[in-house]
Structures are given as C-alpha cells and as structure tokens.
Amino acid sequence: MAQASNASVAPPTDDELGRAGLGLAVEGQVARITISRPERRNAMTGRTWTTLAEIGRTLPADVRVVVVSGEGDIFSAGIDLNMFTPEGVDGERSIVAGLADGSADPADLEGYIAELQEGFLWLRRPDLVTIAAVRGHAIGAGFQLALSCDLRILADDAKFCMKEPALGLVPDLTGTKPLVDIVGVHRAVEICLTARRVGAEEARDLGLAELVVPAEELPGAVDDAVAAVLATDRDAATATKALLRQAPDNTLEEQIAAERRAQVGRLTALAAGMAAGQG
Numbered sequence: 001m002a003q004a005s006n007a008s009v010a011p012p013t014d015d016e017l018g019r020a021g022l023g024l025a026v027e028g029q030v031a032r033i034t035i036s037r038p039e040r041r042n043a044m045t046g047r048t049w050t051t052l053a054e055i056g057r058t059l060p061a062d063v064r065v066v067v068v069s070g071e072g073d074i075f076s077a078g079i080d081l082n083m084f085t086p087e088g089v090d091g092e093r094s095i096v097a098g099l100a101d102g103s104a105d106p107a108d109l110e111g112y113i114a115e116l117q118e119g120f121l122w123l124r125r126p127d128l129v130t131i132a133a134v135r136g137h138a139i140g141a142g143f144q145l146a147l148s149c150d151l152r153i154l155a156d157d158a159k160f161c162m163k164e165p166a167l168g169l170v171p172d173l174t175g176t177k178p179l180v181d182i183v184g185v186h187r188a189v190e191i192c193l194t195a196r197r198v199g200a201e202e203a204r205d206l207g208l209a210e211l212v213v214p215a216e217e218l219p220g221a222v223d224d225a226v227a228a229v230l231a232t233d234r235d236a237a238t239a240t241k242a243l244l245r246q247a248p249d250n251t252l253e254e255q256i257a258a259e260r261r262a263q264v265g266r267l268t269a270l271a272a273g274m275a276a277g278q279g
C-alpha cells in the first residue's frame with residue numbers, strides 16, 4: 001500500500017513534473033494536481049504515474065485534501081498509446097518491449113506495473129480526502145485515476161469509458177475494485193466489456209459521481225467540497241475514512257469491532273485534550 005507522507009523527502013521538481021505531464025500546487029491543507037499534456041488530450045505515461053506516486057510520498061504533512069483534474073476541457077485520454085509501441089514514449093520504457101521475441105521477463109514487467117499502480121494507490125490513504133474533478137473524457141487509465149479518488153465531482157460534459165478490453169487489455173491500474181464496489185459485478189462487466197461511454201448523469205445515477213454540475217460551475221463546486229471537508233476534525237476524518245474503506249471487505253462483526261476500537265481511540269484523544277486544556 002502507499003506510504004504515508006514524508007515531508008522531509010524532496011517533492012518532484014517543476015522540471016520533473018513537466019516531463020511527467022503534471023502540475024502541482026500545494027497551498028496549506030490543499031494540494032491540486034493537474035494532468036497537463038493538452039496536446040495529447042492529457043494522455044498519461046509511465047512517468048506520469050511514477051511521478052504521481054512521488055507526489056504522494058512527498059506531500060507536506062499539512063495536506064488533507066487532494067484535488068485531481070485535467071488541464072482544459074478533458075480529464076484524460078488515458079494511457080499514451082505510444083506506450084504500446086516497441087519504440088515507446090521518448091525517454092521511457094516501452095511496456096511491450098521484448099514481449100514478442102520472449103526476451104522480456106514477465107516478472108519484471110509485473111514489477112513495473114506495480115510501480116505504476118503506486119501512482120493510483122496512495123489516493124486511498126485515510127489521512128487524505130481525494131477528489132477527482134472531471135471535465136470531458138476520462139478514458140481507461142483516466143477513469144481508473146478518477147476511481148482511485150474518494151469523491152468524483154463531474155461537469156455535465158464528463159464521460160467515463162473503460163476502454164482497455166476494446167484494446168485487448170485489462171484495466172490494471174487499480175480501477176476494477178472500486179468500480180465493482182460502486183456499481184456491482186454485473187454493471188461493471190457491462191461497462192468494461194462494452195467499453196461504452198458513461199455520461200455524467202448516468203454516472204451519478206450509478207454512484208460513480210457524487211455530484212454533477214454545469215461545466216462552468218465545476219471549480220466552485222470543488223471548492224465547496226474542499227471547504228466542507230476541511231471543516232471536519234482531521235483525526236476523526238482519518239479514522240472514519242479508514243473505517244469506511246475497510247467496510248466492504250469486513251463482516252458485520254469485524255466492522256462493528258473496528259468501530260469500537262476506533263471510537264475508543266477517538267475518545268481517549270478527546271479526553272486527553274480536555275484534560276490538557278484544564279491543566
């Protein structure tokens with residue numbers, strides 16, 4: 001699982017962010033990540049995801065909310081399709097190099113995919129609330145990135161598409177579990193195996209969007225959500241997200257035991273705080 005933030009490690013430089021097709025702006029408790037390769041419709045490469053993982057590892061400890069969006073009127077056209085050519089993307093490893101002639105080691109490739117998945121995994125961290133602000137297409141890896149966030153706030157022009165099966169691939173960037181958790185196995189099969197576009201209104205009806213707003217209102221809606229999240233107690237929010245995240249995999253007995261443990265932790269902290277205040 002993703003590591004906790006470590007403010008002592010240097011975050012990616014502007015040059016590294018630029019080469020990864022990413023923008024990053026951290027202001028107080030809010031980090032805003034922008035997928036920024038407009039000339040490629042914000043298509044992402046391996047470096048995008050290893051750099052995303054680096055952003056997660058180096059986020060300042062103050063940050064509570066992370067907003068992920070795309071530059072312009074599209075979230076992301078998914079993986080840069082040049083990643084699947086033998087030449088690959090300039091300066092980056094090709095995913096398919098050596099597979100045709102058997103010279104590539106499958107275990108090595110699985111290890112590389114695990115590195116890429118780290119770019120998506122950390123968005124589930126309980127100490128953060130992560131928000132995908134989606135305009136236009138979120139295709140393949142773009143859809144999976146949005147699925148990695150806690151909340152999806154969509155413009156009314158947003159469109160999700162799990163394109164991978166249409167390209168002979170499986171979705172492997174951590175998106176299958178949240179998709180199934182949200183819409184169920186059968187709807188997930190239908191969405192993936194038809195690779196159809198799911199529009200904003202349908203996404204909201206399916207639970208894939210918490211909110212849909214006119215495109216021009218998206219920034220304001222995201223700011224409202226950020227403000228609402230920041231108004232809650234940080235430690236309680238962290239403990240609550242941890243509880244909610246484990247709920248789908250727990251039995252009722254396991255979950256209520258986890259609730260009790262978490263509450264004792266909260267009450268202990270609150271009581272200690274009150275005692276310190278009286279002292």
Ligand code: ACO
Binds near residue numbers: 039080082163
């Ligand atoms: N990888 C590399 N380049 C891309 C990608 C991509 N995924 N998507 C778009 N581009 C490039 C196009 O090649 C084009 O380049 P050019 O100007 O040099 O010809 C430029 O971005 C603009 O693309 P258009 O197709 O002209 O833009 P349009 O707005 O008409 O369509 C759309 C946008 C719908 C996103 C379309 O580009 C598209 O379907 N892209 C491919 C989506 C895809 O299959 N992604 C992979 C999914 S699987 C996965 O993510 C694991």
